[in-house]
Amino acid sequence: MDPAEVEFLAEKELVKIVPNFTQDKIFLIGGDIGPFSPSLPVSVPLWMAVNLKQGQKCRLVPPDWMDVEKLKDKKQEEMDSKFFTAMPSDQYMEVTQLILKSATDDIPHADEIRTLVKDIWDLRIAKLRSSIDTFVRSDATHAKLNHLTLMELNTVRPFLTQALDHMHVLRNNISGRIQSTQD
Amino acid sequence: MSELEEFGDESSEEVEVLTAAEVLSKLEQAWADEKFAPDLLEAKTDLVECMLEQINEMEENIQRAKRGDFKVSLHRMEIDRIRYLLSSYLRCRLMKIEKHTTHILEQEQMRKEEENSRLSPEEYTFAKEYQASMEGHFKNIALRHMPPNLQSLDPKQTAVRPNLDSYVFLRVAEDTQGVLVEEETVDTGEEIVDLEKGDQHIMRYRPVVPLVASGAVTLI
Known part of the structure; x- marks a missing residue:
């Protein structure tokens, strides 16, 4: 899957905005949104929030987890744990990217948050790499991947799935089952 | 709407x-x-x-x-x-x-x-x-x-x-007990896993074909 497609999926995540305009409820196909009134926070999909922000029609409210203290704790937890910890959002990376790109001025300590999220991402990817190494060496045929997010899986998808496909073919050839694969 | x-x-x-x-x-x-x-x-x-x-x-x-x-x-x-x-x-x-x-x-x-x-x-x-x-x-x-x-x-x-033995990532939508991941062969025993709702796995596509069709697991 293309990273842009992963981002596309993340764009339907709901975020809170504070609009500066008045508007009745909007009946979208994906659900009702609104009503909007100035300085009253309202939940909208991220794609809409980004669009409104670009038109300077609203102020973005950062999600609860997008907070320096909380992210520091999360980073520590991720460092201390041998396993992957549950992330506050399944699309933390994409949401951070999108929000920080379009609404840096609405997020307090934006730079620090960017660095922290990147640190957490790096920690998790390093963990993912080393667990893939163990997984492949152990000759296992399946693995449980709880708490990994779609974006993280996506970065290892092409390599990991193909390597495992090849290993499966090799294993079957050893055990004498001949197979024809054309993919 | x-x-x-x-x-x-x-x-x-x-x-x-x-x-x-x-x-x-x-x-x-x-x-x-x-x-x-x-x-x-x-x-x-x-x-x-x-x-x-x-x-x-x-x-x-x-x-x-x-x-x-x-x-x-x-x-x-x-x-x-x-x-x-x-x-x-x-x-x-x-x-x-x-x-x-x-x-x-x-x-x-x-x-x-x-x-x-x-x-x-x-x-x-x-x-x-x-x-x-x-x-x-x-x-x-x-x-x-x-x-x-x-x-x-x-x-x-x-x-x-299509190569049905290719590996896929999946998320479980409904509890499913006893999915046979690997058939018994000469050197290895059979492998069975229980899929619990919300879990994510990587495995071959073949064992989960019926589960994808029924919506019990979704691919990610």
């Missing part, structure tokens, strides 16, 4: 009633499943048509709306997003049909009366025509210049088939 959509499932008698938003999220799931599954899944014609209807209706509403109305641009954006989803889904299916034409048509022929076809009627026509043109093309370009004993293509040898 707040009103309810009637949504008929042809295989069963009961009629599911879904809101447009639910249809949309089902379609998103179908899109992801289709993207990651190595073989062609059953066509979700009902979902596609329902969404198309919604889009058309919404476009008519937009036509009637006042010019410069702020709402219109938001509705447009949503329509664009859904349209992208729809075309990406359909395009993904067409790519699979082009790649595995012979295999898919063979499956279609062997299909029993009571089974649902995996292809929508339009996709079936496309597959037929695509196969005919490819064969015609091969004949014109190369085969007729070959020695007489080599002038035919044997589908058994030439057909490209």
Whole structure:
């Protein structure tokens, strides 16, 4: 899957905005949104929030987890744990990217948050790499991947799935089952 | 849209009633499943048509709306997003049909009366025509210049088939006990896993084929 497609999926995540305009409820196909009134926070999909922000029609409210203290704790937890910890959002990376790109001025300590999220991402990817190494060496045929997010899986998808496909073919050839694969 | 959509499932008698938003999220799931599954899944014609209807209706509403109305641009954006989803889904299916034409048509022929076809009627026509043109093309370009004993293509040898043993990532939507991941072989015992709701796994596609079809697991 293309990273842009992963981002596309993340764009339907709901975020809170504070609009500066008045508007009745909007009946979208994906659900009702609104009503909007100035300085009253309202939940909208991220794609809409980004669009409104670009038109300077609203102020973005950062999600609860997008907070320096909380992210520091999360980073520590991720460092201390041998396993992957549950992330506050399944699309933390994409949401951070999108929000920080379009609404840096609405997020307090934006730079620090960017660095922290990147640190957490790096920690998790390093963990993912080393667990893939163990997984492949152990000759296992399946693995449980709880708490990994779609974006993280996506970065290892092409390599990991193909390597495992090849290993499966090799294993079957050893055990004498001949197979024809054309993919 | 707040009103309810009637949504008929042809295989069963009961009629599911879904809101447009639910249809949309089902379609998103179908899109992801289709993207990651190595073989062609059953066509979700009902979902596609329902969404198309919604889009058309919404476009008519937009036509009637006042010019410069702020709402219109938001509705447009949503329509664009859904349209992208729809075309990406359909395009993904067409790519699979082009790649595995012979295999898919063979499956279609062997299909029993009571089974649902995996292809929508339009996709079936496309597959037929695509196969005919490819064969015609091969004949014109190369085969007729070959020695007489080599002038035919044997589908058994030439057909490209999906590799059902390829690895996929999946998320469990319904608890499923005792999925046989690996059959017993000489040197290894059989491997069985229990899938718990919410878990994510990586494994070969073959053991989970029926679960993907029933929606008990979703591909990610």
